[in-house]
Amino acid sequence: MDIVCLDLEGVLVPEIWIAFSEASGIPELKRTTRDEPDYNKLMNWRLSILKEHGLGLKEIQETIARIDPLPGAKEFLDELRSITQVIVISDTFTQFAKPLMKKLGWPTLFCNSLEVAPDGEITGFKMRIENSKLSTVKALQSVGFETIAAGDSYNDLDMIRAGKAGFLFRSTEQIKKDNPDLPAFEEFDEFLSAIKQALG
Numbered sequence: 001m002d003i004v005c006l007d008l009e010g011v012l013v014p015e016i017w018i019a020f021s022e023a024s025g026i027p028e029l030k031r032t033t034r035d036e037p038d039y040n041k042l043m044n045w046r047l048s049i050l051k052e053h054g055l056g057l058k059e060i061q062e063t064i065a066r067i068d069p070l071p072g073a074k075e076f077l078d079e080l081r082s083i084t085q086v087i088v089i090s091d092t093f094t095q096f097a098k099p100l101m102k103k104l105g106w107p108t109l110f111c112n113s114l115e116v117a118p119d120g121e122i123t124g125f126k127m128r129i130e131n132s133k134l135s136t137v138k139a140l141q142s143v144g145f146e147t148i149a150a151g152d153s154y155n156d157l158d159m160i161r162a163g164k165a166g167f168l169f170r171s172t173e174q175i176k177k178d179n180p181d182l183p184a185f186e187e188f189d190e191f192l193s194a195i196k197q198a199l200g
Contacts, residue, residue, distance in 0.1 A: 001085075001145050002084050002146050002147075003086070004080060004147075004148045004195060004199075005086075005089050007090060007133075007150065007152060007153065007156045008090035008109070009032070010032075010152035010170060010171075012070060013068075013069050013104070014067055014070065016067065017030070017032055017046065019067055020059075023062075023063040023066075026053060031045075031046075033091065034172050037155065047122055047124070050121075056116075056119070056122055057121075069103050072187075074103070076192055078105060081107065083196070085145075088104075088107050088108065088109045089109075089132065089137075093112050094111060094112070110132070112132070113125070113126050113128075114126075131158065133155060134158035134162055137159045137163060138162065141162075146163065148198050150195075151171075161182075165195075167194055168183070168185070170185075
């Protein structure tokens with residue numbers, strides 16, 4: 001029994017923090033897990049910038065409401081879900097993801113949650129489990145699934161390498177260079193073909 005585990009941002013939808021960086025005019029917020037492998041460090045740094053600028057959940061949600069899936073992402077996901085089980089495993093947060101999941105046709109999403117004060121200030125975040133992507137893949141394997149995984153960032157590499165097949169999708173030149181053994185794709189049709197081949 002196979003299950004495909006996909007990263008969300010950069011693979012199916014644009015990077016939320018990059019979109020918010022552009023909307024808010026704060027260039028520092030463009031930094032993502034493609035640049036910083038330590039997610040806790042990255043998130044704490046983002047929260048300090050939000051606090052400094054007096055921005056909270058409402059402003060980020062307003063930006064997210066305007067984000068559409070990457071062109072072809074929903075069709076890719078629909079076809080993939082018609083042939084195998086798919087879980088989206090993301091380091092994003094439930095408070096961010098809902099409008100995006102709606103536009104993608106409500107795929108199963110495993111992610112984290114934010115701690116939000118009554119005034120809307122984001123005061124912290126709660127990770128579902130440590131090293132959530134790899135931990136989730138290992139848990140799926142422990143109940144009899146063979147995993148195929150794909151992502152674009154440093155924090156996806158462990159889950160990509162843990163299964164029977166793994167791919168980079170629209171990753172950075174540096175990550176591709178550092179991981180020359182991982183097949184890398186830029187277009188959904190060739191990516192889907194590779195997954196189908198791995199599914200056998």
